[in-house]
Amino acid sequence: MNNPTLRRIALALAAPALAVIVAVVVSSIVLIISGSNPIDAYHDMFTNALKLETSIDILNRATPFYISGVAAAIGFRMNLFNIGVEGQYLLAAFFASVVGGAVNLPPVLHVTLVLLVAMAVGASWSGLAGVLKVTRGVNEVISTIMLNFIATGGIIAGLIVVWQDNTGQVNSGTTPLPKSGRMPDLNSWVEVFTRDIGKGRHLTGVLLLAIAVGVAYHLFINRSRMGYEFRASGYNPFAARAGGIAPKKMVLSAMVLSGAIAGLVGMVEVLSDNYRYDQSFVRGLGFQGIAVALLGRNKPAGIAVAALLFGFLDASRGPLQASGSASTEIVVIMQATILLAAVVAYEVVSRARQKNEASTAAALLAGSQS
Amino acid sequence: MANAIELIGITKRFPGVIANDNVNLAVEKGEIHAVCGENGAGKSTLMKILYGMQPPDEGRILVNDEVVTLASPSDAIDLGIGMVHQHFMLADQLTVMENVILGSEPMKHGLIDFDGARTHLKAVAESYGLSIDPDDLVESLEVGERQRVEIIKVLYRGAEVLILDEPTAVLVPQEVEELFNNMRDLKAGGASIIFIDHKLDEVLEIADTITVIRQGPTVATVKPGDVTAHELAELMVGSELPSPQTTASTVTDEVTLEVEDLTVLDVDDRAVVDYVSLKVRRGEILGIAGVEGNGQTELINAITGTEPQASGTLTLLGVDITHADVGTRREAGLAYVPMDRHQEGLLLEAPLWENTALGHHTRPPFAKGIWFDRDGARQRTEEIRRDFDVRTPNVEVPAHALSGGNQQKLIIGKEMSSDPKLLIAAHPTRGIDVGAQAAVWQDIRDARAKGLATLLISADLDELIGLSDTIVVMLRGRLVATLDPATITPRDLGAYMTGVAVAQEAS
Ligand SMILES: Nc1ncnc2c1ncn2[C@@H]1O[C@H](COP(=O)(O)OP(=O)(O)OP(=O)(O)O)[C@@H](O)[C@H]1O
Ligand SMILES: [Mg+2]
Numbered sequence: 001m002n003n004p005t006l007r008r009i010a011l012a013l014a015a016p017a018l019a020v021i022v023a024v025v026v027s028s029i030v031l032i033i034s035g036s037n038p039i040d041a042y043h044d045m046f047t048n049a050l051k052l053e054t055s056i057d058i059l060n061r062a063t064p065f066y067i068s069g070v071a072a073a074i075g076f077r078m079n080l081f082n083i084g085v086e087g088q089y090l091l092a093a094f095f096a097s098v099v100g101g102a103v104n105l106p107p108v109l110h111v112t113l114v115l116l117v118a119m120a121v122g123a124s125w126s127g128l129a130g131v132l133k134v135t136r137g138v139n140e141v142i143s144t145i146m147l148n149f150i151a152t153g154g155i156i157a158g159l160i161v162v163w164q165d166n167t168g169q170v171n172s173g174t175t176p177l178p179k180s181g182r183m184p185d186l187n188s189w190v191e192v193f194t195r196d197i198g199k200g201r202h203l204t205g206v207l208l209l210a211i212a213v214g215v216a217y218h219l220f221i222n223r224s225r226m227g228y229e230f231r232a233s234g235y236n237p238f239a240a241r242a243g244g245i246a247p248k249k250m251v252l253s254a255m256v257l258s259g260a261i262a263g264l265v266g267m268v269e270v271l272s273d274n275y276r277y278d279q280s281f282v283r284g285l286g287f288q289g290i291a292v293a294l295l296g297r298n299k300p301a302g303i304a305v306a307a308l309l310f311g312f313l314d315a316s317r318g319p320l321q322a323s324g325s326a327s328t329e330i331v332v333i334m335q336a337t338i339l340l341a342a343v344v345a346y347e348v349v350s351r352a353r354q355k356n357e358a359s360t361a362a363a364l365l366a367g368s369q370s
Numbered sequence: 371m372a373n374a375i376e377l378i379g380i381t382k383r384f385p386g387v388i389a390n391d392n393v394n395l396a397v398e399k400g401e402i403h404a405v406c407g408e409n410g411a412g413k414s415t416l417m418k419i420l421y422g423m424q425p426p427d428e429g430r431i432l433v434n435d436e437v438v439t440l441a442s443p444s445d446a447i448d449l450g451i452g453m454v455h456q457h458f459m460l461a462d463q464l465t466v467m468e469n470v471i472l473g474s475e476p477m478k479h480g481l482i483d484f485d486g487a488r489t490h491l492k493a494v495a496e497s498y499g500l501s502i503d504p505d506d507l508v509e510s511l512e513v514g515e516r517q518r519v520e521i522i523k524v525l526y527r528g529a530e531v532l533i534l535d536e537p538t539a540v541l542v543p544q545e546v547e548e549l550f551n552n553m554r555d556l557k558a559g560g561a562s563i564i565f566i567d568h569k570l571d572e573v574l575e576i577a578d579t580i581t582v583i584r585q586g587p588t589v590a591t592v593k594p595g596d597v598t599a600h601e602l603a604e605l606m607v608g609s610e611l612p613s614p615q616t617t618a619s620t621v622t623d624e625v626t627l628e629v630e631d632l633t634v635l636d637v638d639d640r641a642v643v644d645y646v647s648l649k650v651r652r653g654e655i656l657g658i659a660g661v662e663g664n665g666q667t668e669l670i671n672a673i674t675g676t677e678p679q680a681s682g683t684l685t686l687l688g689v690d691i692t693h694a695d696v697g698t699r700r701e702a703g704l705a706y707v708p709m710d711r712h713q714e715g716l717l718l719e720a721p722l723w724e725n726t727a728l729g730h731h732t733r734p735p736f737a738k739g740i741w742f743d744r745d746g747a748r749q750r751t752e753e754i755r756r757d758f759d760v761r762t763p764n765v766e767v768p769a770h771a772l773s774g775g776n777q778q779k780l781i782i783g784k785e786m787s788s789d790p791k792l793l794i795a796a797h798p799t800r801g802i803d804v805g806a807q808a809a810v811w812q813d814i815r816d817a818r819a820k821g822l823a824t825l826l827i828s829a830d831l832d833e834l835i836g837l838s839d840t841i842v843v844m845l846r847g848r849l850v851a852t853l854d855p856a857t858i859t860p861r862d863l864g865a866y867m868t869g870v871a872v873a874q875e876a877s
Contacts, residue, residue, distance in 0.1 A: 228724070228731055228742045235717035241676055242706060242714040243729035244697030 062311030068289025084144025086286025093266030101175030122263025130255030173278025386763025409775025452524030626823035632682035657838030703791030
């Protein structure tokens with residue numbers, strides 16, 4: 001490769017590719033040790049992913065991963081470790097479901113109200129951690145972990161029995177959202193290009209929301225003045241302070257923004273899947289988001305790729321179980337090794353990039369002298 | 371005499387620049403060898419190569435006449451080479467002793483042998499006449515002391531070759547004298563010292579041999595007896611040695627900054643700034659002289675707003691800013707060149723154009739409504755690069771890729787080009803070569819003529835005397851004397867700074 005641009009692009013893709021290769025190798029070893037045939041397992045995963053139904057499934061799963069990844073990334077950009085996305089989205093989904101199930105509004109307004117409640121609850125819950133940090137110096141890692149417990153074990157567990165729907169269902173949960181509060185699916189959009197999706201599958205309308213979140217995140221962090229202040233504080237808080245960027249204001253806004261986005265993580269479930277909060281509401285998306293943000297290097301597009309990858313792995317559980325070609329735990333192992341390998345690979349590749357730039361520069365200089 | 375170190379044909383390239391171009395350097399055993407050259411000439415890079423921090427692209431390194439390969443600083447340390455960096459690398463939250471043993475902890479029964487380390491450290495410090503308390507927190511130390519810690523750290527590991535990258539940049543003359551005495555002792559003990567310095571009279575005073583590098587290659591190796599400071603400067607930059615000369619006074623009656631009865635307390639509630647009042651007028655440069663640690667840092671932090679004051683009022687252009695935050699003060703026309711460029715001045719990993727925006731990002735050309743104006747920022751940075759001679763391949767490189775002096779020029783440039791009303795400049799030419807220094811002085815004078823009020827803090831007494839319209843001396847948190855720079859000599863000023871002169875007056 002003599003073309004420097006090509007070489008740069010190759011280097012940019014090298015790290016994630018390297019990480020995936022390492023993950024595949026490690027997982028294969030694990031599969032062989034546990035007595036499965038890796039080729040069969042991968043074959044099942046891929047043939048499955050190529051099916052239209054699974055593609056829809058991947059997008060549905062990637063949507064909350066992406067939103068959660070962005071929520072975590074906003075904090076990371078300022079060196080704030082918001083572990084609390086988990087508690088923030090669960091609490092937000094809970095209150096949003098309660099409010100959404102209790103009112104009757106015109107469709108667009110209804111959905112908007114649910115979204116606003118979710119963002120407000122998420123923002124207040126993370127804002128609490130922010131306030132504790134700026135007033136009392138409490139480390140956000142500790143406070144958000146505590147707030148996670150309070151949210152799930154305290155508030156939700158306590159209130160769900162009070163506010164549950166008494167229609168006699170076994171699985172207690174909030175009153176389901178009426179039709180007006182549900183997000184229409186995107187099936188008709190997809191079906192313009194493909195066949196009928198069928199089988200009761202729906203491409204979540206929240207996907208559009210996730211895309212909007214991604215675009216907004218990009219514009220905010222890379223193009224806005226406040227995004228610049230965020231990044232500056234992340235690079236060097238002392239220099240940022242001397243440059244007139246108030247550190248407390250930054251910490252507080254980062255936490256609030258991160259929490260507001262976190263509030264949207266549970267919306268796939270609330271607006272387009274289950275339409276209520278119940279005992280089996282999906283958990284763990286907050287922690288997945290941290291992994292996705294790390295893998296995507298906190299960049300809007302990077303997080304998208306990472307979310308899709310995690311969505312793909314997640315969607316492989318079903319077929320693996322069905323075919324019996326491997327234990328579904330392999331999915332978790334792959335996610336973890338990809339993450340670990342990615343951290344190492346980014347470092348290796350960034351060194352290679354420096355070398356590459358230096359030699360390109362040297363070649364240019366030599367060329368200009370002769 | 372035998373060579374302790376010999377570098378032959380060293381070449382090192384970075385993206386877009388050749389830092390070292392076939393450099394040769396020979397250091398004899400037991401000599402003090404100065405390396406001089408303008409900002410970005412490749413001095414620090416050469417030293418990092420010798421210390422194993424960066425591999426050379428080409429060339430050989432000989433230690434005691436044997437070719438060696440240095441893969442990391444620990445290889446260099448094993449060969450008896452130690453380095454004190456241009457930007458200190460101490461952990462603030464650790465004690466002196468912990469910093470010294472960091473990375474080479476002495477072990478005993480599987481635990482760190484603190485007692486053994488303390489004894490060894492004290493022995494090392496005493497034998498070279500370097501006084502320091504091993505149990506002090508580094509955070510609480512003054513620059514001069516920090517430097518001593520860095521030197522002890524190197525000696526503790528048995529270094530016979532010491533590399534000091536701009537050790538005097540942060541020191542006042544008395545501290546420089548002390549350092550030079552230490553260096554002479556070390557030399558008498560058989561050590562070789564390589565040091566980098568932009569102050570040529572210091573070089574001529576202490577060095578046995580001087581090597582000059584200019585934009586990559588070595589241009590000359592001379593003996594201090596054979597050259598004057600003028601000739602040395604010419605070798606370095608090919609230009610005249612400038613001396614700061616005040617032009618006609620431009621001081622007006624309009625007060626830009628008024629500080630009244632300002633008191634700042636430290637963590638133990640002791641007054642580190644004690645009832646200080648001062649005025650800086652339009653077109654005036656007020657110099658503050660003082661040994662570091664006498665409250666200057668706290669004074670400027672209170673004026674810029676990064677540290678709270680206990681009592682007193684601050685007025686900027688007639689507006690009370692006592693309780694205004696840093697951003698408001700910045701927007702009111704405050705510009706700030708911080709003492710420590712790495713700590714408070716730069717976003718080291720960010721590109722240059724993001725750095726120049728810092729502190730001015732709420733105004734054009736960096737802001738367009740709520741948006742950050744990337745094109746505006748790039749363009750302004752290009753202007754600064756041109757006007758302030760910041761040597762860089764382009765404005766997209768991260769700030770850490772600039773040489774120390776060029777980083778400083780970038781900071782000066784970004785602060786001066788924001789059309790400030792009040793400039794707080796702490797050691798504005800720290801680490802800048804003689805040629806660029808003259809340019810910076812001229813920039814400050816030009817701005818003064820247009821009405822800029824400047825509060826100047828500097829360890830360089832020639833700079834202080836040459837630039838200031840008035841000099842006040844700060845000692846233990848108080849302003850103890852007001853002096854006329856036209857009549858004061860550096861020597862007398864030094865006496866005021868240490869309190870000797872005031873005591874004499876009183877008796
Ligand atoms: N890590 C790096 N990446 C890219 N370029 C670098 C890096 N380090 C140094 N350079 C470049 O190499 C050149 C020499 O830098 P160096 O720090 O050695 O200069 P110097 O002689 O020490 O200057 P100063 O007197 O300003 O400290 C500069 O042009 C600088 O921009
Ligand atoms: Mg240097």
